[in-house]
Amino acid sequence: xxxxxxxxxxxxxxxxxxxxxxxxxxxxxxxxxxxxxxxxxxxxxxxxxxxxxxxxxxxxxxxxxxxxxxxxxxxxxxxxxxxxxxxxxxxxxxxxxxxxxxxxxxxxxxxxxxxxxxxxxxxxxxxxxxxxxxxxxxxxxxxxxxxxxxxxxxxxxxxxxxxxxxxxxxxxxxxxxxxxxxxxxxxxxxxxxxxxxxxxxxxxxxxxxxxxxxxxxxxxxxxxxxxxxxxxxxxxxxxxxxxxxxxxxxxxxxxxxxxxxxxxxxxxxxxxxxxxxxxxxxxxxxxxxxxxxxxxxxxxxxxxxxxxxxxxxxxxxxxxxxxxxxxxxxxxxxxxxxxxxxxxxxxxxxxxxxxxxxxxxxxxxxxxxxxxxxxxxxxxxxxxxxxxxxxxxxxxxxxxxxxxxxxxxxxxxxxxxxxxxxxxxxxxxxxxxxxxxxxxx
Amino acid sequence: xxxxxxxxxxxxxxxxxxxxxxxxxxxxxxxxxxxxxxxxxxxxxxxxxxxxxxxxxxxxxxxxxxxxxxxxxxxxxxxxxxxxxxxxxxxxxxxxxxxxxxxxxxxxxxxxxxxxxxxxxxxxxxxxxxxxxxxxxxxxxxxxxxxxxxxxxxxxxxxxxxxxxxxxxxxxxxxxxxxxxxxxxxxxxxxxxxxxxxxxxxxxxxxxxxxxxxxxxxxxxxxxxxxxxxxxxxxxxxxxxxxxxxxxxxxxxxxxxxxxxxxxxxxxxxxxxxxxxxxxxxxxxxxxxxxxxxxxxxxxxxxxxxxxxxxxxxxxxxxxxxxxxxxxxxxxxxxxxxxxxxxxxxxxxxxxxxxxxxxxxxxxxxxxxxxxxxxxxxxxxxxxxxxxxxxxxxxxxxxxxxxxxxxxxxxxxxxxxxxxxxxxxxxxxxxxxxxxxxxxx
Numbered sequence: 001x002x003x004x005x006x007x008x009x010x011x012x013x014x015x016x017x018x019x020x021x022x023x024x025x026x027x028x029x030x031x032x033x034x035x036x037x038x039x040x041x042x043x044x045x046x047x048x049x050x051x052x053x054x055x056x057x058x059x060x061x062x063x064x065x066x067x068x069x070x071x072x073x074x075x076x077x078x079x080x081x082x083x084x085x086x087x088x089x090x091x092x093x094x095x096x097x098x099x100x101x102x103x104x105x106x107x108x109x110x111x112x113x114x115x116x117x118x119x120x121x122x123x124x125x126x127x128x129x130x131x132x133x134x135x136x137x138x139x140x141x142x143x144x145x146x147x148x149x150x151x152x153x154x155x156x157x158x159x160x161x162x163x164x165x166x167x168x169x170x171x172x173x174x175x176x177x178x179x180x181x182x183x184x185x186x187x188x189x190x191x192x193x194x195x196x197x198x199x200x201x202x203x204x205x206x207x208x209x210x211x212x213x214x215x216x217x218x219x220x221x222x223x224x225x226x227x228x229x230x231x232x233x234x235x236x237x238x239x240x241x242x243x244x245x246x247x248x249x250x251x252x253x254x255x256x257x258x259x260x261x262x263x264x265x266x267x268x269x270x271x272x273x274x275x276x277x278x279x280x281x282x283x284x285x286x287x288x289x290x291x292x293x294x295x296x297x298x299x300x301x302x303x304x305x306x307x308x309x310x311x312x313x314x315x316x317x318x319x320x321x322x323x324x325x326x327x328x329x330x331x332x333x334x335x336x337x338x339x340x341x342x343x344x345x346x347x348x349x350x351x352x353x354x355x356x357x358x359x360x361x362x363x364x365x366x367x368x369x370x371x372x373x374x375x376x377x378x379x380x381x382x383x384x385x386x387x388x389x390x391x392x393x394x395x396x397x398x399x400x401x402x403x404x405x406x407x408x409x410x411x412x413x414x415x416x417x418x419x420x421x422x423x424x425x426x427x428x429x430x431x432x433x434x435x436x437x438x439x440x441x
Numbered sequence: 442x443x444x445x446x447x448x449x450x451x452x453x454x455x456x457x458x459x460x461x462x463x464x465x466x467x468x469x470x471x472x473x474x475x476x477x478x479x480x481x482x483x484x485x486x487x488x489x490x491x492x493x494x495x496x497x498x499x500x501x502x503x504x505x506x507x508x509x510x511x512x513x514x515x516x517x518x519x520x521x522x523x524x525x526x527x528x529x530x531x532x533x534x535x536x537x538x539x540x541x542x543x544x545x546x547x548x549x550x551x552x553x554x555x556x557x558x559x560x561x562x563x564x565x566x567x568x569x570x571x572x573x574x575x576x577x578x579x580x581x582x583x584x585x586x587x588x589x590x591x592x593x594x595x596x597x598x599x600x601x602x603x604x605x606x607x608x609x610x611x612x613x614x615x616x617x618x619x620x621x622x623x624x625x626x627x628x629x630x631x632x633x634x635x636x637x638x639x640x641x642x643x644x645x646x647x648x649x650x651x652x653x654x655x656x657x658x659x660x661x662x663x664x665x666x667x668x669x670x671x672x673x674x675x676x677x678x679x680x681x682x683x684x685x686x687x688x689x690x691x692x693x694x695x696x697x698x699x700x701x702x703x704x705x706x707x708x709x710x711x712x713x714x715x716x717x718x719x720x721x722x723x724x725x726x727x728x729x730x731x732x733x734x735x736x737x738x739x740x741x742x743x744x745x746x747x748x749x750x751x752x753x754x755x756x757x758x759x760x761x762x763x764x765x766x767x768x769x770x771x772x773x774x775x776x777x778x779x780x781x782x783x784x785x786x787x788x789x790x791x792x793x794x795x796x797x798x799x800x801x802x803x804x805x806x807x808x809x810x811x812x813x814x815x816x817x818x819x820x821x822x823x824x825x826x827x828x829x830x831x832x833x834x835x836x837x838x839x840x841x842x843x844x845x846x847x848x849x850x851x852x853x854x855x856x857x858x859x860x861x862x863x864x865x866x867x868x869x870x871x872x873x874x875x876x877x878x879x880x881x882x
Contacts, residue, residue: 012617015491040480044616047488141551175485176453 007041022061029065033164039171044167046177046192054182057223060231062182066190069164073140073196075111077150082109084192085279087203088211088221089121091359092246094272096124096154097260098291099280101186101312103302104151106280106296109285111147111196113157115367117376120209120359122256125156125417130378132330134322147196150315162190175352179211185224189236198284199235200225201279206435207244209355215240215435222438230440232286238241240435241275245353245388248272250363252367252381252402254334264310265314266428269386275433277301282437293437336379338365338409342416346401347394349423350386357419358382382412389394392422448472448482458664463502465740470506474605480612487609489619492730495623500665501672503623507631510605514581516552516637519589522728523550525633526720528560528644529652529662532800533687535713536644537565538701542753545592546744547721547737549728552588552637554598558809558817560802561650563697566597568632571695571819573598573771575763578736588637591756603631603699630677633709640676640727641666642720647876648685650796656681656876663879671881678723681877682716686829687793689713692803693822695775712828716874718742723878734878777820777843777852778808783857789865790833798860799823806844806851818845823853829871833863 003437021165031037046142054062075082083103087093100110114124114136120242124307125136138146138155146153152167159166165187192200202225205211206218222238229236250259255384262268263276270437281296303309317324362368366377383400386392398420401411445451446468454461461469468484472478495503516523524544528534541551553566555577566577578595579587587594600607606628607636613619633641640838643666646652647659663679670677689710691700703709704717724736731737744750758765803809824841839861844850 008615008617011488015488015617020675038480040484040612041616043481044488044618046451047456048492048648051489171481174449175482176449176456177485425661 007037011041011045011048014045014052019055020058022064025058026065026068027320029069029164031060032299033069033167042168042171043175043327046172046180046183049183050177050180051226056224056227056231057258059182059185059228059290062186063189063193063232066162066165066186067194069245069400070162070194071158071160072194073111073142073143073161074148077197078109078144080198081111081289082111082147083196083199083201083283083287084110084112084195085201085203086188088242090205090247091120091122091209091355091362092243092248092251093122093205093254093258094127094248094250094260095126095276095279097153097257098263098268098272098276099283100152100154101264101316102276102280102300102303102309104312105308106299108151108283109147110152110283111143112152112154113191113195114154115157116372117322118372119370120356120363120368122251122253122362122368124154126376127253127256128154128178131317131322132326134280134317134320137319146316146319150319151312152316154320157191161194164335165190174231181220181224184221185228187315189225189228189232193232193234197301199287200229200237201282202238203275203279204238204240206240207242207245207355209246209359210243210327219436219438222436226438226440231290235440237286237288238438238439239279239282240437242433242435243355246355246358246384247275249384249387250381251362251384252379253360253376254330254378255381255383258331261313264304264313266304270332271433279435282439287421300410335378336377336381336404337404338404338406339400340413341397342399342401343424344386344394344398344420346392346422348392349426350388350390350392350420351423352421353384353388353420357415358384361401361412361415363421364415365401365408371397374378380404386420445543448478448524452482452486452489455493456815457485457756458493459498461499461502461503466499466502467509469508470503470605474510474608481601483609483612483617487613487616487621487624490623490624490843497665497668497672500623500626500669501785503627504630504634504669504673507603507606507627508635511603511635512599512601513635513636514552514584514602516585516588519585521550521639522730523552523638524586524640524653524724524728525551525553525636525638526642526644527629527633527648527691531684531688532561532562532563532803533645533689533809534646534649535568535689535691535697535698536702536717536720538568538698538754539704539709539717540724541593541595542705542752542757543717543721543741543744544724545753546749547725547740548730549592550588551593551724552584553593553595554632554636555595555599557813559813560811561797561804561809563692563694563803563809565595567817568694568697569595572758572763573767575758577761579761580741587757587760591760592753593612595757595761598632602635603830606631622661622665622745625662625696626669630666630673632676634673641670641678641685642723642727643677643679644716644720645679645681646684647681648683648796650687650800651684660879662879663737663877667879667881676726676727676881679879680720680723680875680882683874683876684796687796687799687825688716690823690825690828692799692825693808693820694817695771695819696822696824699772699775705745705754707745712871719875775820777818777845779823779845779847780841780843781850782838783840783842783854785827785833785835785839785861785863787833787863789833789863790867791829791831791833791861792864793862794825794829795860798856799825802842802853802856802860805856806842808851810823815882820848821845827861
């Protein structure tokens, strides 16, 4: 049974927790991508995989089969090392915009393919789109040239890369099998490795605003990503970071570009900088540029201090068609038409800001989207004037909201009700956002 | 989550082993039967059910939802008690042809809907079709009249009865979820209860020639059938019977009719009679005609001895269009064109006849079919001249085979190679075929 390549036998083997061979998995994925294996057989297989799991070897076979289902980005002729970063998605997560220029300034080549906002989590492409003239629709050649000349380039995922994953993800969404560690692992790694990266630093977010709510779940995914990378002879480093509260003070498409520029200037919020520097440092380690993460982090700080990271950012904006003069003029003033302040009725210290509630308020304001077809607003968003650990007096403004119409503004305010908790006692500073780091031996 | 009626939530609840409510199960089955829920969602749900199981209550809801998906046979105006028997399928299993007339002779009304041969197991309808003029294609009215006037009638399953089960069974076949106890239970019980029975006696066969190979599996199915019957307030009695060796001496469509007639005449093989009388006795108990199974079995023997069971058989043949004179003339002489004898090369005692091998030889000869569309041969088959416990001399004929062409005959002989084991020592008689009996409290 375990060596049969008949579809029904492959389903039965996974059902019975027998490990599948590489031939079985590649036959199944190839057949599914080609339409020879119908959705109902793939659905049964996904559910059996959800419930019985996969070994890192099986997950590696699945990742490779996904990669082989479509085109692979060709970076030949460009000298590496190629390292990318991927996040499982969060609220206020603008790290890619800051990390890619820093890494490039330190000598890493970053071929970055990003996604769009969905549900309460934001999307890098929607943020970049707010830069006047900037386009993320690059041809494969242009993308390659950007990586070569600037050191990084930002693009969307091509329809031709990992089509099997695209098809299976749409199926998993309607058959309650999204939250499967091996299926998530293969989905992430296949996309990243098809895009030309040699190594990957994973930001596995954890907490209310993240896909993984508990450290146990986040750790299980992180372990799976690292072990599957090993089985594919690719270096994957996973960093578990806290996403119980939004990252930084800004949530919004342009607002997060503005905050990212502040970070590159050296004026970024501590939480954003802590996570960004650590992830970028691991990229340098993965690239072999630095041996240990502390030295790498120091080098990254240097790239901000000497302006080289900002230079890379501006070079990328120009390369991708962005108009720097217009971008510079937008700073601090580009906001949606209608605004509202949310004030505190109590005095004390902020003890918690619910990242999920802020993310859903963002969707209401037009920052994010409920379904993939919805448009987003460039200038809508939320500024958090008080974050956890900060003192608040009664009447202080906690948040400021912007939207392009009053209805959306009202909806955003409504969703933020109760999202900021205020305690009466003096509070400890919030702890480190770096919860755990998992690297291959 | 557990009370949501959204399809994806129902799948997720089953995935998470949460018991489903009756509303959830009926909504799901209704949607699936109507085509509103696609096969891929049903497939994921079937796999989750396969792996996580169901409570007897859930299985009861599923059974009821299946029944409600189509027409229910109307036996109003006919006085009961209505009791049917169902077998999980075996080799040489001609019990229905003997049991229905005996039960009817004892006052039970038997509305019997049967199936056709598939794989190594035979089908009652294919056997009845060999009686000249006999038709199993009865209208609902004619079926009802037969139950009323003769005491039993034999028909095929209507397309309009339990269409949801029909559709789901075809799906389960290609997604490796056939062998699920709750899904099998609901499939069997929905068909039987939609056909008008108040109570059901289940022959759960166990061994090489059965669907359930081990007593543990057979017992689990038997328990599920009885408990689910309880949750539906219907009496289900399950009898586990041995199917390691074919039942009786004959395997073949007409050959089994011939052997059934011999049984009704009082000349039946001991193994067929033991199982038939016990199952029929339980029908009398389920019908409330007798209180204990021993007394009921005695009454059944009486119906054979006094000829009343044979009279019921002949009355049914006439009612369903069969020509008795022609049937009588066929006895002992109606065989397919080509025949071959399989002889023993050893002396000793028969220790085992492999029921599965005999069943597959039957398929090769034309008795059964590989796929539902294949035709069957009326007169092909196998006669076993030596059964387990019988003495064999070298050169004795073990089996005789008949087929309509030589190729099939050769194929049948080939499949029987090694199917009869002969030991050298004196052997104990084969034990009772009744392995276990499970009745509701």
